[in-house]
Amino acid sequence: MSELTLFILRFGFLAILWIFVFAVVFALRSDLFGHYTRRSDRAVPDITVNPAAQAPTFIPPLDAPVNADPARTLTITAGAREGLEIPLDADQLTIGRSAQSGLVIRDEYTSTHHARLQLWNGDWVIQDLSSTNGTFVNNQRVSVPTPVPLYTPVSIGSTIFELRP
Amino acid sequence: MSAPLSNLENTTITEQLLLRLKIPTKLRNLEAVLILFAMVITSFALALVDLGATGKLNVAIIGLSLGLGVIVLALHLALRFVARDADPLILPIVTLLNGLGIAMIHRLDIANGLTGWQSQATRQMVWTAIAIVVAIAVIVIVRNHRVLQRYRYLWMAAGIFLLLLPLVPFIGVTINGARLWVNLGIVSFQPGEIGKIALALFFAGYLVTARDSLSMVGKKFLGVRWPQLKDLGPIFVVWMVAMMVLIFQRDMGTSLLYFGLFLVLMYVATGRAIWFVVGGGLFGAGAFVASRFLTYVEGRFTAWLDSFNPAVYEAIGGSYQLVQGLFGFASGGVIGTGFGAGHPGIVPLAESDYIVASLGEELGLVGIFAILSLYLLFISRGMRIGINGADDFGRLLAVGLTFVIALQVFIVIGGVTRVIPVTGLTTPFLAAGGSSLVANWIIVALLLRLSDTVRHQRDGGDAA
Numbered sequence: 001m002s003e004l005t006l007f008i009l010r011f012g013f014l015a016i017l018w019i020f021v022f023a024v025v026f027a028l029r030s031d032l033f034g035h036y037t038r039r040s041d042r043a044v045p046d047i048t049v050n051p052a053a054q055a056p057t058f059i060p061p062l063d064a065p066v067n068a069d070p071a072r073t074l075t076i077t078a079g080a081r082e083g084l085e086i087p088l089d090a091d092q093l094t095i096g097r098s099a100q101s102g103l104v105i106r107d108e109y110t111s112t113h114h115a116r117l118q119l120w121n122g123d124w125v126i127q128d129l130s131s132t133n134g135t136f137v138n139n140q141r142v143s144v145p146t147p148v149p150l151y152t153p154v155s156i157g158s159t160i161f162e163l164r165p
Numbered sequence: 166m167s168a169p170l171s172n173l174e175n176t177t178i179t180e181q182l183l184l185r186l187k188i189p190t191k192l193r194n195l196e197a198v199l200i201l202f203a204m205v206i207t208s209f210a211l212a213l214v215d216l217g218a219t220g221k222l223n224v225a226i227i228g229l230s231l232g233l234g235v236i237v238l239a240l241h242l243a244l245r246f247v248a249r250d251a252d253p254l255i256l257p258i259v260t261l262l263n264g265l266g267i268a269m270i271h272r273l274d275i276a277n278g279l280t281g282w283q284s285q286a287t288r289q290m291v292w293t294a295i296a297i298v299v300a301i302a303v304i305v306i307v308r309n310h311r312v313l314q315r316y317r318y319l320w321m322a323a324g325i326f327l328l329l330l331p332l333v334p335f336i337g338v339t340i341n342g343a344r345l346w347v348n349l350g351i352v353s354f355q356p357g358e359i360g361k362i363a364l365a366l367f368f369a370g371y372l373v374t375a376r377d378s379l380s381m382v383g384k385k386f387l388g389v390r391w392p393q394l395k396d397l398g399p400i401f402v403v404w405m406v407a408m409m410v411l412i413f414q415r416d417m418g419t420s421l422l423y424f425g426l427f428l429v430l431m432y433v434a435t436g437r438a439i440w441f442v443v444g445g446g447l448f449g450a451g452a453f454v455a456s457r458f459l460t461y462v463e464g465r466f467t468a469w470l471d472s473f474n475p476a477v478y479e480a481i482g483g484s485y486q487l488v489q490g491l492f493g494f495a496s497g498g499v500i501g502t503g504f505g506a507g508h509p510g511i512v513p514l515a516e517s518d519y520i521v522a523s524l525g526e527e528l529g530l531v532g533i534f535a536i537l538s539l540y541l542l543f544i545s546r547g548m549r550i551g552i553n554g555a556d557d558f559g560r561l562l563a564v565g566l567t568f569v570i571a572l573q574v575f576i577v578i579g580g581v582t583r584v585i586p587v588t589g590l591t592t593p594f595l596a597a598g599g600s601s602l603v604a605n606w607i608i609v610a611l612l613l614r615l616s617d618t619v620r621h622q623r624d625g626g627d628a629a
Contacts, residue, residue, distance in 0.1 A: 006216060010503035013213055014528065016206055017535040020261060023202065024254055024542050027195055 070122050071150055071163035079159030080107070088163070091119035095156060096129070109133045109157035117148070124148045124163055133157065192253040193245050199257035200241055204234045207264030210504060214272040217505020225280070225287075229271060232290050233264055236297045243301045244613065247308070250620035251613040252550065258543045259594055259609050263293055263602075265536065266595035268504070269516070269523055276510030285516050285597050292599035296606035303610035310615055314558045317370030320363045327360030328406070328423075332413055344414045345589065357410075357419050358591075358604035361426070361569050362611075368427055369561035372434040375399070379435045400440065403427045404447045411451065415461050418576050418588025424448050425572045430565050433551075469586040486513045490522030490581050501529025516597040518589065521581045536595075537578070544571045550616045563615045566608045 074086045074093070086093075086103060093102040096114040105114070111131035118125050127145040128135040136155045137146050153160050211226035237260045244251050271286035279285060307313065313320075331337040331344045338346040345355050372379075379399075407424040411417055428444040455462045461482070468477055468484035472491075477483045489512040497507065509515050509523035516523070525533045547567025554560030570593050577596075580587040591601040 006503065009213060009216070010506075011500065013206075013209055013504070014500060014531050014535070016209065017528075017532060020199075020202055020206055021535055021538045021542070023199065024258060024539075027199070027254060028542075 070119060071124055071148075071165055073164050074103070074117070074161050075164050076159060076161045077153065078155075079105075079157075079161075081159075085164075088117075088119075088124070093117040096131075105157055105159050107157045107159070110159075114156055118145070120145075120147075126154060131156075190245070190249070192251070193241070193249060196244070196253035196256055197238075197241060199254065200237055200260055203257045203261035203264060204230065204237070206261055207233060207268060210265060210268035211271060213504040214268055214275070215505070217503055218272060218275045219505070225284075226271065229267055229286060229290055230264075233260070233267065233293060236294045240297050240301050240304075243304060247305055248613055248617035250617045252546055252616035255543060255546050255609060255612055255616070258539050258546075259606075262536070262539055262543075262594040265524070266520065266592075266597070267293070269509075269520055269527070269595070270597050272505060272527070273510055273516045273523065275505070276508075288599075289597050289602075292602045293606075295599070296602040299603055300606040300610035303607055304614055307611070307614055310559055310562065310611070310618060311556065313366055313562070314370045314373065317367050320367040320370065324360045324363035324367055325406070327356035327363060328410065330356040345416055345419065354600035355598070356600070357414075358600040359607075361422060362566070362604060362607055364423060365426060365430075365565040365569055366562065368430045369558055369565050371399075372430055372561055373557045376434040379431065379437075397443070400427070400431065400444055400447070404444070404451070407448070408451050408455075411455055411462070412459065415459070416589050417452070417455075417462060417465065417586065418580070418590035421448070421576060421588070422569065422572055422590065426565060426569055429568050429572075430561055433564050434557075434561060465586045465588070469583060472583060486519065487581070487583060487587055489513075490519050491583060493519075493522045493526035494582070497526040497529045499530045501525070501527050501532055503527060517591060518577070518587075518596065519581060520592055520596045521578050524595070537574075540571075540574050540593075543567075544574075546616075547612055550612055550619060553619045554615065555618055559615050559618065563612060566611055570605065570608060 070088075072088055074088055076082055076084045076086075090102075094113065094116050095101055095103045095105060095110075096112050097104065097106055097110045098112045101113070109132075111129070111133070113129045114131040115129055115135045116127045118127065124147070125145045126135060126137060126142060126148050128142050134141045136142070137148055138152050139155075148154055148163055150165060151162050153162050155161075208226070208230040211230055212222060215221065215223045215226055237256070241256060244256070267286055267289050270289050271284070274280070274284040274286050281287070330347050333347075336347050337344055338348045345357055347354060347356055403424060407420040410423065411420040414420075424444065428440055431440045431444070432438065452462070456466045457463065464480075464482050468482075468487060471477050472484040472488050474484075478485055478488055493507065493509055493512055496502065501507070504527050507523075507526040509526050512519045512522055521533070521536075524536060528535075544567055547563055547570070551560050551563035551567065554563055573590055573593055576585065576588055577590050577592045579585040580590075591598045593601065593605045
């Protein structure tokens with residue numbers, strides 16, 4: 001093996017060593033979870049969607065009469081998982097800190113069984129399940145089951161969501 | 166919603182969402198790719214060593230690279246089962262460091278004409294395998310790090326026992342002036358290496374309970390809140406132990422390592438920088454007195470400050486090794502002589518204490534900085550785990566374990582590059598030495614376990 005080949009190989013080795021270093025740095029940066037960029041993990045509420053808690057998927061037959069056009073998605077507009085869209089396939093969705101909830105919101109202001117979103121004659125209705133800190137539709141605290149129109153902010157704890165078609 | 170994955174069409178969209186949120190194997194896949202990358206670099210290094218030193222490839226390197234690959238992948242598979250959310254970067258970084266160490270030791274074997282079971286590289290490989298098996302055992306057995314907090318006084322006893330074990334007559338062995346080894350007939354090892362883990366566990370467990378009194382009270386004087394006299398007890402005890410190590414085991418590095426670990430954990434637990442002033446003053450005073458009255462410490466200081474004096478260079482226990490190491494760095498220059506082309510064998514103990522000088526000679530400044538970057542990345546991951554830790558014990562433990570490695574790297578590389586006096590510690594993961602490898606791989610296992618707990622809890626799972 002000639003000196004030149006060996007020199008190129010040695011140079012290549014140093015290059016590949018640095019490529020490894022930069023690969024690790026790149027992986028750090030693009031860490032999908034993003035947990036490692038947050039300083040405090042206590043302050044950030046945790047939201048997960050629990051499919052097991054939703055009722056079996058309800059697919060309306062194409063020719064079935066639908067009286068209004070009910071909202072199909074729930075979009076989180078503020079809070080930890082801002083931008084998350086949850087499809088409303090079933091005719092009810094429970095919200096709370098409990099792992100059994102359809103939409104799990106973990107922060108200090110959410111009760112274990114906080115609220116329930118229910119399809120009622122083609123309209124989504126939210127019912128507060130006597131939560132400690134309340135459920136707000138359009139900044140009004142709800143005490144009785146209240147219809148939720150499209151694009152109306154509903155806030156639970158530090159999370160705000162709205163229904164969209 | 167983005168387009169659903171085609172093979173998930175018959176699941177509900179929420180299930181797909183859940184999958185996308187959790188992505189359970191994403192981290193492990195990233196880890197697998199990086200481990201393979203590290204293996205490729207290791208094999209490349211071994212091949213270059215053979216090509217550079219002997220001009221042809223030797224079959225021994227296949228065993229070395231495959232051996233490391235298989236055993237690291239075993240740990241990776243174990244993580245897939247028992248710690249799926251563990252940090253994906255730690256294992257590849259450590260694998261590469263370990264592999265580079267084996268390559269360099271193999272290169273020194275060629276220089277020293279050692280083959281077969283005589284060769285240090287083979288022994289290093291066997292020790293790596295043992296260390297990783299121990300690491301797997303740790304990560305499988307320790308499912309919840311909080312359990313470790315319960316046994317903090319047991320860790321204290323174990324730590325002190327291991328620390329003082331080399332002083333026991335008949336089994337304690339003095340090598341190169343330092344009494345750090347224990348010889349049990351077949352194997353000799355440095356119990357202090359394992360002891361540092363036990364002490365990190367004890368310090369973390371102890372400071373979680375004691376930190377309130379350590380951080381709250383004390384009189385203000387000169388604009389600083391000074392600790393109360395009775396709160397100085399623990400730091401004083403640890404200082405005494407460190408001084409005992411310095412005097413009786415004759416090793417400044419170990420002494421500095423334990424004391425530094427305690428100081429940093431005290432600072433992290435209480436947030437009071439005054440502990441550094443108190444502790445640094447105590448250790449500085451101790452080291453100064455030791456340098457006056459203990460000949461070996463004095464010798465180390467002279468060899469450090471006056472290395473190039475011919476009298477010091479020629480003296481027994483003088484600066485010969487240090488200066489040869491520096492000559493090695495110098496002849497390596499910026500890009501090094503290349504694997505197999507330098508003369509790293511000239512330096513005594515080139516495969517253990519001075520492996521950094523050997524790597525510096527053959528990989529140059531560029532290579533050494535890559536290695537230091539790897540340490541830096543490893544340490545930054547460890548500190549990150551500490552910052553994100555779920556509970557105080559976990560945070561302190563992650564910081565403590567990471568800092569032990571950071572301080573050890575500083576003490577060793579600082580010594581070899583003549584920033585501080587030379588001491589007898591080993592470069593983590595790189596240097597030849599079984600106890601050091603086992604200890605550092607246990608630290609890796611504990612950090613992986615802690616990082617898994619951090620993510621696991623964040624993702625809404627109920628950690629046991």
